[in-house]
Amino acid sequence: MLAGGPRLPSWRRDVDPLGLLGAVFGGTGWGAAAPGTRRPMWTAIAGPAGVLIAGAAVVAGFGALFPASLTGEVYRPSDVLRGVPGPAAEQLVYTTGVGLMCFAVVALMPLPPCDGWTLLKRFLPGVVSAEPLLAGRRVGSVLLLVLMAVPIGGVPPLHRVLDVVVTPLARLLL
Secondary structure, rough: OOOOOOOOOHHHHEEOOOHHHHHHHHHOOOOOOOOOOOHHHHHHHHHHHHHHHHHHHHHHHHHOEEEEEEEEHHHHHHHHHHOOOOHHHHHHHHHHHHHHHHHHHHHHHOOOOOHHHHHHHHOOHHHHHHHHHHHOOOHHHHHHHHHHHEEEOOOHHHHHHHHHHHHHHHHHHH
């Protein structure tokens, strides 16, 4: 690697072990927190916005490619994250789009290591006092993992959030 040049991805640096567990047990996860940037607020907005737009485009494409499919009308994001039956091509396109939209919503959660935490700190500077506990001791990551993997009333709480936020958006695009 050249000094000052682009860095190649490295699983040791770029994969958060708790985020990986979230992906395995909760259907969606997160990467390692990026090192400090010059404009963390714009980065925190642009990342989830780009992923949400990409997911919306894929879901809209699904609606155009498979207009007779009932997949989008029947399944919620929590179902999609656990796997939905159907023809392979439909599954691939629909789960990709809904998965991307879910990643965007998870990225906006107001807990470290998510971009939502960066935005919360920007607009509510008083929460910075909680950062040593939530980020430094990884309590935020553990809490996020629990919210996405531990069922309460049969469904993990974060899956309920994804159902409420992503379902109407996905159905609007079909």
